[in-house]
Each structure stands twice: as structure tokens, then as C-alpha cells.
Amino acid sequence: MADDVTIACIGAGRMGRGIAQCVAYAGHEVRLIDAKEREADAFAKLRDEALDEIRTALASIAALGAFKVDAVPQIMERVSIVPRGEAATGLSGARIVFEGVPEVTDAKRDAFALFDAHADGDAILASTTSTMLSTELAGFTSAPERFLNAHWLNPAFLMPLVELSPADETDAETTAFVRAYLEGMGKVPIVCKASPGYIVPRIQALAMNEAARIVEEGVASAEDVDKAVTYGFGLRFGVLGLLEFIDWGGGDILYYASRYLAGAFEDERYQAPEIISRHMEEGRIGLKTGSGFFDYSDMDVDAYRQRRMAAFLKALDNAGLVRPPKL
Ligand SMILES: NC(=O)C1=CN([C@@H]2O[C@H](COP(=O)(O)OP(=O)(O)OC[C@H]3O[C@@H](n4cnc5c(N)ncnc54)[C@H](O)[C@@H]3O)[C@@H](O)[C@H]2O)C=CC1
Numbered sequence: 001m002a003d004d005v006t007i008a009c010i011g012a013g014r015m016g017r018g019i020a021q022c023v024a025y026a027g028h029e030v031r032l033i034d035a036k037e038r039e040a041d042a043f044a045k046l047r048d049e050a051l052d053e054i055r056t057a058l059a060s061i062a063a064l065g066a067f068k069v070d071a072v073p074q075i076m077e078r079v080s081i082v083p084r085g086e087a088a089t090g091l092s093g094a095r096i097v098f099e100g101v102p103e104v105t106d107a108k109r110d111a112f113a114l115f116d117a118h119a120d121g122d123a124i125l126a127s128t129t130s131t132m133l134s135t136e137l138a139g140f141t142s143a144p145e146r147f148l149n150a151h152w153l154n155p156a157f158l159m160p161l162v163e164l165s166p167a168d169e170t171d172a173e174t175t176a177f178v179r180a181y182l183e184g185m186g187k188v189p190i191v192c193k194a195s196p197g198y199i200v201p202r203i204q205a206l207a208m209n210e211a212a213r214i215v216e217e218g219v220a221s222a223e224d225v226d227k228a229v230t231y232g233f234g235l236r237f238g239v240l241g242l243l244e245f246i247d248w249g250g251g252d253i254l255y256y257a258s259r260y261l262a263g264a265f266e267d268e269r270y271q272a273p274e275i276i277s278r279h280m281e282e283g284r285i286g287l288k289t290g291s292g293f294f295d296y297s298d299m300d301v302d303a304y305r306q307r308r309m310a311a312f313l314k315a316l317d318n319a320g321l322v323r324p325p326k327l
């Protein structure tokens with residue numbers, strides 16, 4: 001991967017700015033393109049706001065000790081922002097164009113048309129849509145072989161994961177190029193097949209809606225729901241992952257818990273998928289049977305548990321929750 005890759009972002013909102021910050025930090029030139037037609041005054045306001053936001057975010061991370069604050073001006077020199085009318089200049093020479101316009105089909109269609117009209121013949125278009133099916137979006141560009149979804153998580157500068165979701169027509173080289181580029185800047189890309197919501201938005205939409213529902217029903221306060229996530233749900237799944245935790249608790253427990261909750265709430269949303277009952281029939285319910293979603297049969301299980309314990313202790317220590325025993 002060349003060091004002088006130029007990047008463009010269509011859309012200078014939350015994600016466009018966050019991606020620009022990562023790209024500039026990683027040493028590459030980045031052009032933000034305001035996707036909306038605006039009067040000169042309105043564009044100047046947006047430009048100042050966007051550059052200010054990126055500069056302030058960099059400075060606050062530097063102030064926390066991540067890097068030297070003197071580096072901020074040099075990083076900022078790599079960021080520019082142009083109005084929609086200058087999209088041709090902004091897109092010229094860009095190797096990857098990240099699209100970050102609102103999660104609305106017409107806005108995507110319009111941004112893709114801008115890419116088609118002005119981007120270079122070898123440029124890759126990567127949509128940061130949270131949910132839209134890549135195969136559907138691919139139909140909005142005349143270069144579907146150079147298109148894929150690249151779902152960054154917010155805040156882009158802090159979150160390592162980027163979910164890549166190629167469309168049916170996407171060339172393998174397109175995915176490989178974007179993957180290598182992201183890895184080069186220290187991100188952690190994963191590839192999933194064309195499917196709405198990939199992994200994270202698909203799981204978190206259920207979790208976020210359920211959290212909101214708990215507050216709506218008066219079951220717990222917003223403070224306590226988020227405390228439960230910080231000190232329970234999030235902390236544990238940060239160490240174990242969801243599927244590994246099924247193996248720890250036992251797939252059978254999830255099966256019975258899901259059945260009870262589906263009955264108690266009289267709602268199908270708690271039904272376990274078929275794979276859970278199939279694993280039970282096959283005796284694959286996790287650590288206690290030697291396999292579940294993962295295979296533990298050839299593993300030194302004590303050493304494995306000790307590694308996970310170390311990760312838990314680290315997480316507890318970060319949260320200031322490690323206490324010595326009372327003697
Ligand atoms: N906000 C989030 O937490 C995350 C958002 N995404 C995705 O990234 C994409 C962009 O989201 P954000 O950056 O949050 O949006 P945003 O609203 O902050 O920024 C969108 C930008 O596009 C411009 N724009 C262009 N065409 C527009 C139109 N037709 N109508 C209105 N505004 C238009 C807006 O002026 C704005 O500058 C969406 O697809 C979203 O689902 C992905 C990950 C996280």
C-alpha cells in the first residue's frame with residue numbers, strides 16, 4: 001500500500017469528519033466534500049465548524065496523552081473541505097471515497113451520482129451506511145465493481161472496527177484494497193456478506209430498542225439501564241464476545257431463558273434461532289461439552305480460562321473495581 005493515498009469523503013457531517021480525522025492522523029491527505037448545495041456564507045460556516053471540530057477532537061485526545069499536541073497543526077494541514085460545486089477538484093486523485101450522507105436512499109443516490117460524475121476511473125466508493133444492503137446501493141453507481149459498504153463505528157477516531165460488506169458485483173480487489181488500507185491505519189476491518197445491518201447495527205438495534213423499552217415501561221431509570229450496560233453487559237461482552245459467552249453459560253441456558261422470556265412477554269422477539277436447539281440436540285452446548293460455537297476439545301481449557309480471567313481483571317482494574325480480599 002502506497003504512503004501517499006489520497007482520500008475523499010462525500011458528506012461533511014459526523015462520520016465524514018470522524019473519518020477525515022482518522023485519515024489525516026494516519027498521514028494521508030483527505031478532502032471533505034460538502035454534499036449539500038449551500039450559499040457561500042452557509043458553506044463557510046460549515047467549513048469552519050467541521051475543521052474546528054476535527055482540530056478540537058485531536059487536541060483533546062492529545063491532551064489526554066495519546067500524542068504530542070504540537071502534531072495537531074501538521075495533521076490538520078492534510079484536511080481540506082470543498083463546497084459541492086468543487087466536487088470535481090475534491091474527488092480528483094482520491095483513491096477511496098467514503099460516502100457519509102444521511103441514511104436516506106435519495107441522499108445516497110445523489111452522493112453516488114457525484115462520485116460517478118467526478119471520481120477517477122480507479123477510485124473506490126465506500127458507503128458508511130449503518131444498515132442499507134450493499135447490493136441495493138451498488139445499483140446507484142455505474143461502477144458497482146469498485147463499490148462496497150464500509151461501516152465505521154461512531155466515534156470513528158476511537159472505534160477500531162470497520163465492517164466491510166461487499167455487494168454481489170464488488171471486485172475482490174476492491175475489498176482487499178480497502179481492507180489493507182484500513183489495517184494500515186490501525187483499524188480492525190472484518191468482512192461480512194451483503195446483509196442489512198451487518199453485525200454491529202443488527203445486534204445493537206435490538207439492544208438499544210430494548211433499553212429504551214425498559215425505560216418506557218418504567219422498569220428501570222435511564223441511569224440504571226446504562227449502569228447495567230457499563231458494569232455488566234458491556235464489560236463482560238468486551239472480554240468474551242456474545243457467542244463465546246453462550247459457550248460459557250451454556251447454549252441450553254439460552255434455549256430455556258429464551259423460551260421463558262418469549263412466554264413471559266408474549267413476544268416472538270425472544271425466540272432463540274434454530275441453531276441453538278440444533279446445538280442442543282448435537283450436544284454442543286459450550287465449554288461443558290467441549291464445543292459450542294467454538295471448539296474447546298483440543299485446548300488447554302485451564303490456560304484458556306486463565307487468559308480470560310486476566311482480561312476480566314484488566315477490565316475491572318480500568319473501572320477501578322479491583323479490591324483486595326478482607327483478611
Ligand atoms: N451517526 C452515527 O453514529 C453513525 C452514522 N453512520 C452512517 O453514516 C452516514 C452519515 O451519518 P452522519 O455522519 O451521522 O450524518 P450527518 O447528518 O452528521 O452528516 C451528513 C452530512 O451530509 C449532508 N447532506 C448531504 N445530502 C443531504 C441531504 N440530502 N439531506 C440532508 N443532509 C445532507 C449534511 O449536510 C451533513 O453535512 C449515514 O449513512 C449513517 O447511517 C455510520 C456509523 C455511525
Ligand SMILES: O=C(O)[C@@H](O)C(=O)[C@H](O)[C@@H](O)CO
Nearest residue numbers: 130152153154155200201205
Ligand atoms: O455503530 C454505530 O456507530 C452506528 O452504526 C450507529 O450508531 C447507528 O447509526 C445507530 O445509531 C442506528 O440506530
